[in-house]
Amino acid sequence: MCIGSFLNVVIWRVPLGKSIVSPPSACPGCGKEIEPIDNIPVLSYLLLKGKCRNCSMTISPKYPITELVTGVLFGLAALQTGYSTAFINYAVLISLMITVVRTDLEQYIILDEVSIGGAAAGVLLALLPGGTDILTSLITAVAGAGFFLLIRLGASYYLKRKNIRTEAPEGYEDEEDEFQGGMGWGDIKLAACIGAFLGPASTVIAFFTAFILGALSGGAMMVFKGRKGRTPIPFGPFMAAGALLALFFGEPLWNAYMNLLV
Ligand SMILES: [Zn+2]
Structure with missing residues (x-):
């Protein structure tokens, strides 16, 4: 706390x-x-x-x-990791993701200190025994960012061709272009951070969960709040939730998704 x-x-x-x-x-x-x-x-x-x-x-x-959620998640982490260095990985990732949720919801920003700094921390923490190795961590970070960059490029190409402009949130008129690609640069850098911490399998689960949560709440907001489909909602909190769910429930989630697919 x-x-x-x-x-x-x-x-x-x-x-x-x-x-x-x-x-x-x-x-x-x-x-x-x-x-x-x-x-x-x-x-x-x-x-x-x-x-x-x-x-x-x-x-x-x-x-x-924020204090209570941090304390509770640290406690759950300790239950899962016991007295091992894995707890450090859990604690750092939890702290980073809580910061992402708050700053992205309140100000539509993901701090570079959290995303890029977090990616560097994730790669370095891979040196600790028991987790992913440093090379896997590095490759997953780059692949994660690359995947979100592709989404941004694809979405921005599509929006331009269809001549659709999304509305930037209030107070962001100057940076309107930031909101014309579906994914902000902050999301792309955050994907690197999540990849660095979780390694390939859990990162796939994290991103998949994030898209499901995003689609569900996007739909819910359109139904209950009459929100227009073109008003951007920050995606960082969904990525953070996906990362933490993958961290704590990676295996059961993977099995659940497999059951749905097969
Ligand atoms: Zn006062």
């Missing part, structure tokens, strides 16, 4: 180009520094009833939720 608390800081500060170590956390409402007693993951939020002690500004529940 403490790592989750740190991820909150990363998600808030890194996109703004601010340091993640100083200054200490402060209330965005009144600017008062947050005392250590009010900075305990999850617990402080509950004790403060979701309000700043000084100015009573409401604290978003996304902060304690």
Whole structure:
């Protein structure tokens, strides 16, 4: 949960180009520094009833939720890996994916520190015993990014030929071109990161799961919210969910997909 608390800081500060170590956390409402007693993951939020002690500004529940989800996933990881170096792989990938979900949902961005930095971390962690080897990790990273690049090129070619323009989300007028290819560059770089951590078999499961989740919620949004098919929805959270599902349930998922196909 403490790592989750740190991820909150990363998600808030890194996109703004601010340091993640100083200054200490402060209330965005009144600017008062947050005392250590009010900075305990999850617990402080509950004790403060979701309000700043000084100015009573409401604290978003996304902060304690991020802390709780991180803690729970780390716990599940420990149950699966036991006392082995595989836990490091799990913990790092979980942290990266939680950051992706938050930044992509809130700001339509996937930080390079997470995607490219994460890919480098995944390749290096392949040196630890028990997982994929470093060459496999590297090749899967490149193949993963290549696959998403192909989707982007294909989709952008198709959209241009049919003269379809998707609407960029609000506040992104300048970068409208980013949204004309189905997949953003952030998704392509994220695919490299996921590939580096999971290796070939689990990466295939992760991407397949991501597309299923994306299609399901895209359809659900059109039905329930009347959302038009041309408004882009960020794909990063689906990739992150696919990666974590493949990490935890790779084998049962693979068997389920095989059963569907055969
Ligand atoms: Zn305050």
